[in-house]
């Protein structure tokens with residue numbers, strides 16, 4: 001069993017990963033500045049699992065926060081979720097994104113070197129395949145330039161980590177390229193709790209369903225897809241969390257830098273999401289078609305064969321599970337973690 005430092009562990013994917021790490025018997029130390037999350041998620045993680053974790057409120061850009069975390073705990077590996085992730089916002093304030101995501105990751109890797117910890121799992125994204133690669137995306141494709149600054153930070157960090165591992169073979173790094181994470185823990189105790197107006201499809205849709213927003217705008221219905229709306233590879237957050245446990249365990253016994261796609265491999269359209277959500281949850285979601293959103297690709301999805309073969313990972317949740325669990329979380333927590 002290992003002791004894992006989880007940066008950004010209070011967030012959506014981080015909190016679900018903490019549950020799976022604790023249930024697999026690992027010790028967990030979370031470092032999060034709570035800029036996009038609340039400590040309540042970690043209280044619930046501990047209540048759910050009946051196990052405790054250590055929480056440090058700190059920032060990955062602060063050397064002393066990192067050094068103190070490594071000095072106080074015998075860390076074996078790091079799972080690095082901490083980062084800003086709003087695509088639109090990254091176009092308005094690029095330097096904030098470069099500082100938080102890129103400079104923050106450099107600080108983290110340097111602190112790991114100082115502490116002699118060389119096992120790292122990084123939250124990457126399918127956005128690193130750029131705009132020109134055909135789906136299904138495969139890990140050995142030449143990466144492309146993402147069309148937004150958020151995606152650009154993921155590409156830069158991936159490349160930086162790869163070069164670091166080439167220069168020093170003590171490093172063992174996993175690049176997990178997530179597709180579109182949705183869903184929530186089956187209990188409904190933890191889930192996605194975006195600040196302000198959600199940018200992403202699923203939290204927007206569930207907020208419409210719970211009566212917090214008037215209607216869902218479906219961005220574009222004239223794409224060259226099965227029904228004219230965009231297609232994405234939606235992945236249940238618990239399957240994604242399990243991939244992190246497998247990846248971190250894999251890194252403890254391997255070296256080098258390796259990328260894995262974490263998606264189901266199934267393209268699902270936005271309209272299919274809305275219609276299936278209504279059917280599974282027996283609820284009507286007000287929606288209308290509107291203009292395309294700038295920067296959206298018509299369709300992308302994963303080839304996940306490498307993660308299946310090398311990590312022994314298989315997604316266990318189907319689309320109905322994803323939509324039932326998203327709704328279960330939102331219904332039980334209409335205002336998220338806020339009382």
Ligand code: NAD
Pocket residue numbers: 007008009010011012013014031032033034035036037038058059060061080081082083084085100104123124125126178179180181
């Ligand atoms: P999230 O915002 O819920 O979680 C990120 C966490 O990092 C938050 O708790 C936030 O407070 C923390 N954080 C941000 N900057 C920090 C800093 N400087 N120091 C310490 N903590 C900091 O987001 P999420 O959806 O859980 O995403 C986790 C990671 O996965 C992010 O790196 C994101 O870019 C990546 N990712 C997310 C998606 C997605 O669709 N959710 C897809 C691909 C990749």
Ligand code: WQD
Pocket residue numbers: 085087125126127151179180181199200201202204216217218219220230231232270293296
């Ligand atoms: C999905 C589909 C929209 C909202 C983004 C990042 C990516 C990754 C995941 C994050 C699109 C449509 C959405 C709405 C809609 N990383 N939509 N109405 O854009 O595929 O991916 O999040 O960390 O890097 O780019 O996800 O959920 O925003 O959109 O019709 O109100 O839903 O047009 O086709 P996306 P999304």
